[in-house]
Amino acid sequence: MTAVILFAILVLVGVAIWQITKIFELSQLRETKDDSQVANDKDNNWNGQLMFVFLVFIYFITIYSFWKWGDVLLPEAASEHGQEVDRLMWISFALIFFVQTITQALLHYFSYQYRGRKDQKALFYADNDKLEFIWTIIPVITLAGLIMYGLFTWTSIMNIEENDEALVVELYAQQFNWKARYAGADRVLGDANVRFLQDFDGLNLVGIDASDPNGLDDVIVQELHLPKGREVIFKMRSQDVLHSAYMPHFRAQMNCVPGMITEFAFTPSMTTEEMRQTADMTAKVNKINKIRFENSKTLIANGEEALDPYQFDFLLLCNKICGASHYNMQMKIVVEEEKDFNNWLAQQTTFAQTIQQ
Numbered sequence: 001m002t003a004v005i006l007f008a009i010l011v012l013v014g015v016a017i018w019q020i021t022k023i024f025e026l027s028q029l030r031e032t033k034d035d036s037q038v039a040n041d042k043d044n045n046w047n048g049q050l051m052f053v054f055l056v057f058i059y060f061i062t063i064y065s066f067w068k069w070g071d072v073l074l075p076e077a078a079s080e081h082g083q084e085v086d087r088l089m090w091i092s093f094a095l096i097f098f099v100q101t102i103t104q105a106l107l108h109y110f111s112y113q114y115r116g117r118k119d120q121k122a123l124f125y126a127d128n129d130k131l132e133f134i135w136t137i138i139p140v141i142t143l144a145g146l147i148m149y150g151l152f153t154w155t156s157i158m159n160i161e162e163n164d165e166a167l168v169v170e171l172y173a174q175q176f177n178w179k180a181r182y183a184g185a186d187r188v189l190g191d192a193n194v195r196f197l198q199d200f201d202g203l204n205l206v207g208i209d210a211s212d213p214n215g216l217d218d219v220i221v222q223e224l225h226l227p228k229g230r231e232v233i234f235k236m237r238s239q240d241v242l243h244s245a246y247m248p249h250f251r252a253q254m255n256c257v258p259g260m261i262t263e264f265a266f267t268p269s270m271t272t273e274e275m276r277q278t279a280d281m282t283a284k285v286n287k288i289n290k291i292r293f294e295n296s297k298t299l300i301a302n303g304e305e306a307l308d309p310y311q312f313d314f315l316l317l318c319n320k321i322c323g324a325s326h327y328n329m330q331m332k333i334v335v336e337e338e339k340d341f342n343n344w345l346a347q348q349t350t351f352a353q354t355i356q357q
C-alpha cells in the first residue's frame with residue numbers, strides 16, 4: 001500500500017512539473033504567434049465532456065461506497081442520549097447528501113454548457129441583488145437551524161446534574177491503559193492525586209489519598225461494569241498526558257486532562273447480551289468471523305494457530321494519540337442488569353482491603 005501511495009505521489013509531482021514547464025513555454029510563445037498550445041474548440045469539447053464523466057464517477061463512487069461499506073457503521077446507540085446524537089447526525093447527512101447531489105450536477109453541467117467556444121465572449125454580468133439574496137438566505141436559514149438543533153442537543157446531553165440515583169464512576173487514564181473507580185457504599189469518591197501513586201508499594205493504582213475516609217471503600221477495576229437503565233456520571237482523570245475517553249457504542253467522548261477532572265454522563269439502554277442478539281450485530285459478527293476463518297486457513301497452513309472467533313463487547317477506547325501504544329489503550333465494558341451489576345461490585349476488593357494485604 002505504501003508503495004502504491006508513493007508511486008501515486010511521484011506521478012503527481014511529475015505531472016505538476018510537466019504542467020509548470022508548459023505554462024513557461026506558453027508565456028514564451030506569445031511573441032512567436034504560435035498558438036498550438038492554446039486550447040481550441042476540440043480541446044474545450046473534450047474538457048466539457050470529461051466534466052460529465054467526472055460527475056458520473058462521483059455519483060457512482062457514492063452509491064458504490066454505500067453498497068459496499070454501508071454495514072461497517074456503528075450499530076444502534078446503546079445509550080439513551082445516543083439516539084439524539086444519531087438523529088442529529090442523520091439529519092445533517094441527509095441534508096448534505098441532498099445539497100451535494102444537486103450542486104455537483106449543476107456545477108458540472110454549467111462547466112459543460114458554457115465551455116469555451118471560438119469567437120464567443122463570456123457575458124459580463126456584474127451582479128444581481130435578488131439572486132445573491134436568495135443564495136445567501138437559504139444557506140443562512142438552513143445552517144442556523146442545524147446549528148441551533150445541534151446546540152440544543154449538546155446542552156441536553158451535557159446537562160449533568162449530581163443526583164442520588166446516579167452511579168459515579170471515575171475513569172483513570174494513563175499511558176497505556178484505563179482503570180475505573182467506583183465510590184463504594186458511601187457513594188463518594190475519595191480524594192486522589194498523582195502524588196499518592198508512590199504510596200503502598202505501587203498498590204495505590206490511581207493515587208487515592210489514604211487519609212481521606214471516603215476513599216477507603218472505593219473499588220478500582222480494570223473491566224468497567226455498568227448497570228442498564230441507570231444514569232452513570234463519569235469523572236475523568238489522566239495521570240500523564242492528554243487522553244480521550246471514547247465509548248463509541250454509547251456515543252460518548254470526553255478528553256482526560258492531567259490536573260483536572262472532566263465529566264460526562266449517560267444512561268446505558270442495552271445490556272451487552274442484548275446488543276449481541278440484535279440482527280445488525282449478529283450479521284457484523286458473522287462477517288468478521290468469516291474473515292477470521294479464511295485468514296486462519298493461511299495461518300494453519302503455515303503451522304500457526306487459528307484465530308479465536310470474535311465476540312462482541314462494548315469498549316472504552318483512547319481517542320487521543322497519546323504515545324506509541326495508544327492504539328491498544330482500551331478497556332472492556334460490560335453492561336448488565338442492575339442486580340448482576342450489584343453482585344459483581346460486591347465481589348470486588350476495596351482500596352482498604354488492597355492496602356492491608
Ligand SMILES: [Cu+2]
Binds near residue numbers: 173243244321322323
Ligand atoms: Cu491515550
